[in-house]
Amino acid sequence: MASESCDVCERSVRIAGGIGDLWNFAFESTQGYTVELTDGSEFFLCFDCMDRLPDDREPTAEDVTDLRERTDPVDDDGNHFWHWR
Ligand SMILES: [Zn+2]
Numbered sequence: 001m002a003s004e005s006c007d008v009c010e011r012s013v014r015i016a017g018g019i020g021d022l023w024n025f026a027f028e029s030t031q032g033y034t035v036e037l038t039d040g041s042e043f044f045l046c047f048d049c050m051d052r053l054p055d056d057r058e059p060t061a062e063d064v065t066d067l068r069e070r071t072d073p074v075d076d077d078g079n080h081f082w083h084w085r
Contacts, residue, residue: 001009002014002015003005003015004032004044005044006039006044006045006049007043007044007045007049007064008043008044008045008046008052008064008067008068008071009046009048009049009051009067009068009071010073011046011073011074013031013032013035013044013046013049014026014030014031015031015032015033032044032045032046032047032050033045033051035050035059037059037060037061037064038058038060039061039071041061041062041064043064043079049067049071052067052071053067055058061077
């Protein structure tokens with residue numbers, strides 16, 4: 001299991017990684033993934049932030065930047081949403 005920081009909220013996100021995880025892929029074990037936008041840019045986003053991107057059209061890099069500006073970075077402590085930590 002690897003982790004990566006979300007490009008929007010900077011939360012450290014668990015991701016499935018490595019060849020072993022490929023065959024055991026489950027949404028419960030992954031909290032985010034890399035999205036490739038129509039303009040070719042790539043961002044790593046947690047599901048929370050992904051939910052907040054526009055869903056009535058294809059999100060752009062501008063939408064991600066905009067969302068980041070409206071989002072406070074998440075502190076690692078007081079992180080009760082991710083209750084298993
Ligand atoms: Zn996020």
